[in-house]
Amino acid sequence: DAKTTQPTSMDCAEGRAANLPCNHSTISGNEYVYWYRQIHSQGPQYIIHGLKNNETNEMASLIITEDRKSSTLILPHATLRDTAVYYCIALVRGSQGNLIFGKGTKLSVKP
Amino acid sequence: ETGVTQTPRHLVMGMTNKKSLKCEQHLGHNAMYWYKQSAKKPLELMFVYNFKEQTENNSVPSRFSPECPNSSHLFLHLHTLQPEDSALYLCASSQDFGSLEYSPLHFGNGTRLTVT
Numbered sequence: 001d002a003k004t005t006q007p008t009s010m011d012c013a014e015g016r017a018a019n020l021p022c023n024h025s026t027i028s029g030n031e032y033v034y035w036y037r038q039i040h041s042q043g044p045q046y047i048i049h050g051l052k053n054n055e056t057n058e059m060a061s062l063i064i065t066e067d068r069k070s071s072t073l074i075l076p077h078a079t080l081r082d083t084a085v086y087y088c089i090a091l092v093r094g095s096q097g098n099l100i101f102g103k104g105t106k107l108s109v110k111p
Numbered sequence: 112e113t114g115v116t117q118t119p120r121h122l123v124m125g126m127t128n129k130k131s132l133k134c135e136q137h138l139g140h141n142a143m144y145w146y147k148q149s150a151k152k153p154l155e156l157m158f159v160y161n162f163k164e165q166t167e168n169n170s171v172p173s174r175f176s177p178e179c180p181n182s183s184h185l186f187l188h189l190h191t192l193q194p195e196d197s198a199l200y201l202c203a204s205s206q207d208f209g210s211l212e213y214s215p216l217h218f219g220n221g222t223r224l225t226v227t
Contacts, residue, residue, distance in 0.1 A: 032213070036216075041220070042218075042220050042221075043113065043115070043202075043203070043218025043219050043220050043221055044154070044201075044203075044216070044218050045113070045218065046215030046216060046217070049213060049215075099154075099156070099216060100153075100156075101154040102153055103153060
């Protein structure tokens with residue numbers, strides 16, 4: 001599975017958009033990009049996933065570059081409850097049981 | 112509420128004790144997982160069960176013994192643990208393991224284990 005690289009930490013003002021980058025320059029054609037987050041004292045929570053098209057759901061949007069070497073998770077209106085560690089994972093479809101969580105990005109949403 | 116319930120939330124045990132962690136999912140999923148999260152380390156996959164059959168064992172020491180009596184319940188039996196086994200133990204479930212239709216993992220909130 002492709003290695004992903006994320007910044008260690010980011011801050012965001014409450015109500016503003018939070019843009020979390022992820023680099024996956026060695027991603028292969030059959031690997032999807034998945035995002036999970038882990039709020040303190042809770043288990044990880046699935047957010048969104050995509051292959052090459054941009055995706056949007058009720059939680060977030062996922063923007064994947066045309067060359068698929070990087071992506072950005074967008075939380076359009078961050079709230080204090082979005083403070084969490086965000087994990088970007090590249091994985092072949094059909095092997096969701098082999099999720100490998102890296103260190104992720106610690107997002108701090110501030111009032 | 113994630114649909115995955117873990118008990119107990121906190122557990123303190125001595126190195127000679129035997130205890131069990133319990134996980135129950137109410138999502139109708141067929142795959143269940145145990146993960147370990149140590150302080151300042153990434154989550155580590157320990158065991159996977161798919162349709163009650165163990166499909167993955169990531170070189171976990173034998174002092175950890177999983178049990179999956181049915182698709183809704185998963186146990187982790189603990190005996191003669193070491194202090195370095197202190198960690199957050201997370202249970203997860205998904206519709207299937209290896210299905211081409213992506214099924215997100217749903218995690219419980221974990222059991223915080225301290226071995227003294």
